[in-house]
Amino acid sequence: MTYQIFKKWCGVKNKNTSEKILLAYLVERNGKLKAAGSLWAEYSMLKATIFLHESINISKFSTLIAFLKRKNVGYKPKKASVFTxxxxxxxxxxxxxxxxxxxxxxxxxxxxxxxxxxxxxxxxxxxxxxxxxxxxxxxxxxxxxxxxxxxxxxxxxxxxxxxxxxxxxxxxxxxxxxxxxxxxxxxxxxxxxxxxxxxxxxxxxxxxxxxxxxxxxxxxxxxxxxxxxATLLANKGVDVLGLKRHGGWKSSTVAESYVEDSLQNKNQFAEKILHDDNESPCSVSDNILQSSACASTSRTFSVDTNTEKSNISISISSCNNCTFNFK
Known part of the structure; x- marks a missing residue:
């Protein structure tokens, strides 16, 4: 139907399909369409039908795409609400x-x-x-x-x-x-x-x-x-590839939006930005045990010295930037 309306308009103007004609047509349509996303929807339908009937790929019309993007600035499509x-x-x-x-x-x-x-x-x-x-x-x-x-x-x-x-x-x-x-x-x-x-x-x-x-x-x-x-998976830390496989998305754009909108990721970023990590685990190596940010806490570490039956348990309290050397 959209294609027939466009071709009827072209017939009145006595013009064939081209980037200039499509641009003029969509400029005119923009004044009649009410919804902000309707212009993109009409372009998408024209893109498919024009390619089918005339073998013209209008997605390569750079001036036309630039016009559509300008008209789309500030538009936020409505998204279905999600259940927790x-x-x-x-x-x-x-x-x-x-x-x-x-x-x-x-x-x-x-x-x-x-x-x-x-x-x-x-x-x-x-x-x-x-x-x-x-x-x-x-x-x-x-x-x-x-x-x-x-x-x-x-x-x-x-x-x-x-x-x-x-x-x-x-x-x-x-x-x-x-x-x-x-x-x-x-x-x-x-x-x-x-x-x-x-x-x-x-x-x-x-x-x-x-x-x-x-x-x-x-x-x-x-x-x-x-x-x-997708939202529940993203909040569980599933990456873009996992989301694409689960939902069958070909493009990464949609899957990336769920990861970006993940509340878990946002909370992790906020924690890293706004708070000190005073409860981070202390690192342990074979020869050197370094403990940082352990003040006013009590922790127990198991140290493997790469010898049989040599696990050592160490209790540490009120320690700040301590270093232990084992020989």
Whole structure:
């Protein structure tokens, strides 16, 4: 549709596709578009369709790109809100299965696999392999055409039994289910023989936010599970490469944004900048034990002198910049 509108405009002007014509067209469109990011969205659609129909790569039009970047200054795209680990636990533990079982399964799979809304919608019962101690899920049809595999596991002494929740929902599937889609309509503790649509799956996270009484529940969208997954991993210290593998991102830009926004990283930087490290461990070498910043503390060190049965225990208290030599 966007391409047809552009070509109709070109026909009125009696012009062919070129950088100058595209620049003039987008300048005119800029005055009509309301949302700040709409100009980039229209450019992206034109880029794909013009290359498809005319084999012209408009991404090489430097003047056009410079214009778009200038118009984009100060624009911050809206991002789906994310759930914290505590909020996830609260929902999974407190929400009634009779009302929210499908929500729980979507949250578990969506966060564990960094799933997009479309990936949850297209997920089938054949994509799930139950290995008793864990469940394997394969996502074949992805936006970036990168097949991903992730697992769901339990942990001893943890309050939430993830496997039980997923298995409970799967067992409720009608025996005569006509579709292989995993997510079937769920009401009053029963699954119906009707596939859950993409829009409904996208709205599940906002329903969870409403249950948890979170502010701006409408900001929890179908992308919230994916962003929550990446955020939790980044806060655990996972690097860009690990995030790219987990989420199937081809570009490092998105993965880097999660690492940059990680609260754990920000807290570590703040600690290094604003606070003295008075509790740093003292270093130990074979011949020299150096202790620094150990004032008003008591520490015990084990020193290996590279000889059999020669471990030495040393207790140190009220020490500051002490050096011990062993001969």
């Amino acid at each position: 680990k505590d909020e996830m636990f609260k929902f999974l533990i407190e929400a009634l299965d009779e009302l929210f079982l499908i929500h729980k399964v979507a949250m578990i799979l969506g966060v564990a696999g960094a799933c997009r809304r479309e990936e949850l919608y297209k997920m089938t019962i054949k994509d799930i392999e139950d290995r008793e101690s864990f469940i394997i899920i394969t996502i074949s049809n992805t936006k970036t055409n990168i097949q991903r595999t992730f697992t769901v596991i339990n942990k001893k002494n943890e309050k939430i039994n993830y496997l039980r929740i997923v298995r409970k929902y799967i067992k409720l599937r009608p025996n005569n289910a006509k579709s292989l889609h995993l997510f079937l309509n769920y009401r009053n503790g029963k699954c119906k023989n009707q596939v859950v649509g993409k829009g409904t799956i996208g709205a599940l996270s906002s329903k969870m936010a409403e249950y948890l009484k979170l502010e701006n529940a409408v900001n929890y969208t179908g992308h919230s599970f994916r962003r929550t997954s």
